[in-house]
Amino acid sequence: MEKGWSLEQKTLITEIIQGMELAKQLRAHLNATSSVETRDMLVQSILSSYEKALLILNRGGSMGQPQNAGISVGVPESPISINRSPGSDDFDGSVKDNQGYNEASKKRKTTPIVADQVRVSTENGLEAHHDDGYSWRKYGQKDILGAKYPRSYYRCTYRNTQNCQATKQVQRSDEDPTVLEIKYRGTHNCARGNQSIPSPEKREKKQKNTNSNCQQQQSQQALFDFHNSAGVNTEHLDTKEEMVSPFSFPSTYGCTASVGPFISLATAEPTRHSVSPFQMNNFAGVQNLQYLESDFTEIISANTSATNSPIVDLGFSLDQVELSPDFPFDSPGFFS
DNA sequence: CCCATTTGACCCTA
DNA sequence: TAGGGTCAAATGGG
Numbered sequence: 001m002e003k004g005w006s007l008e009q010k011t012l013i014t015e016i017i018q019g020m021e022l023a024k025q026l027r028a029h030l031n032a033t034s035s036v037e038t039r040d041m042l043v044q045s046i047l048s049s050y051e052k053a054l055l056i057l058n059r060g061g062s063m064g065q066p067q068n069a070g071i072s073v074g075v076p077e078s079p080i081s082i083n084r085s086p087g088s089d090d091f092d093g094s095v096k097d098n099q100g101y102n103e104a105s106k107k108r109k110t111t112p113i114v115a116d117q118v119r120v121s122t123e124n125g126l127e128a129h130h131d132d133g134y135s136w137r138k139y140g141q142k143d144i145l146g147a148k149y150p151r152s153y154y155r156c157t158y159r160n161t162q163n164c165q166a167t168k169q170v171q172r173s174d175e176d177p178t179v180l181e182i183k184y185r186g187t188h189n190c191a192r193g194n195q196s197i198p199s200p201e202k203r204e205k206k207q208k209n210t211n212s213n214c215q216q217q218q219s220q221q222a223l224f225d226f227h228n229s230a231g232v233n234t235e236h237l238d239t240k241e242e243m244v245s246p247f248s249f250p251s252t253y254g255c256t257a258s259v260g261p262f263i264s265l266a267t268a269e270p271t272r273h274s275v276s277p278f279q280m281n282n283f284a285g286v287q288n289l290q291y292l293e294s295d296f297t298e299i300i301s302a303n304t305s306a307t308n309s310p311i312v313d314l315g316f317s318l319d320q321v322e323l324s325p326d327f328p329f330d331s332p333g334f335f336s
Numbered sequence: 337c338c339c340a341t342t343t344g345a346c347c348c349t350a
Numbered sequence: 351t352a353g354g355g356t357c358a359a360a361t362g363g364g
Contacts, residue, residue: 138341140356153355157340169355 134188136168148174158190165189 135157143150149172156164165186173179 137339139358141342142354142356145353151354155356167355 132182134166144171147171149177156188156190162190 136154137157137159138152138154140153141150142153151169151171154168154170156166158164159166166188167185169183169185171181173181
């Protein structure tokens, strides 16, 4: 347990230690006259670290659950409870045992939603879109009551071929048209989302322009694509990127439409935001994704992560975090 | 020809 | 019953 630690485990430890360090910093800042933003940022960072650690733990501990590989950070305590379990089953496509309701019907889905908000550049017109690295196919658009802009409905391109049930809704924010409110439903079962699926059948042909980049693109490339195409302001993201990407991208980027990239990507709002009631909870700064039950009834308001904190430089790096070999990670209650 | 988008209609939930 | 989510035919682009 000590010696044969895998890279992942080391990363895990690093994340945890990082969280501790950040907590210390935060404590220091609480006493000092530091800005609220700085504190918020620290909180964000702490949460991010723990979330990542949990992500790793979850992956490591549930090797036998390919369908959710890399998604679930299903910690109840987690303020950003990514992938809460009630929903994780709903979507598998394979698990539609919920009172026999077929998810493909026109029924309104009541499954959890991951909300995300992305600021896009509209300088080139309103059609700025964001690319999250997945292939989406638009299947509908609706004018929503009380909303200025229509809502677009997308589903994973591989829905039919790989039974990928991921969908997303994109709607431009009323208050700030440069902000796209994106809600994700379901998780990706497709090869893009889950690298393990080789996509056995046909489909070889057209995959050339879609699935072919499925694997590769799950690397940072997707990140950059996203940044660029979305025009997301990433000027302050350097730190965050580094913090997140090392482990979320290589292997898990694809699996949730949300977890990997968006944690850092959509963070981009360093300055103002006129926070819509919705944004209030999530778009603020860093972790602007969260699960919602239908509508916002269960907005994870506990989302401490969601403060209007500009992203500032953390002023530290992983290198500065020293691993303490004696740290009792194995102690059972450590994570609780 | 294949695929993605558009769009009106349909169906379900609240 | 209104509003939201999805279907599926029509259409257009590569």
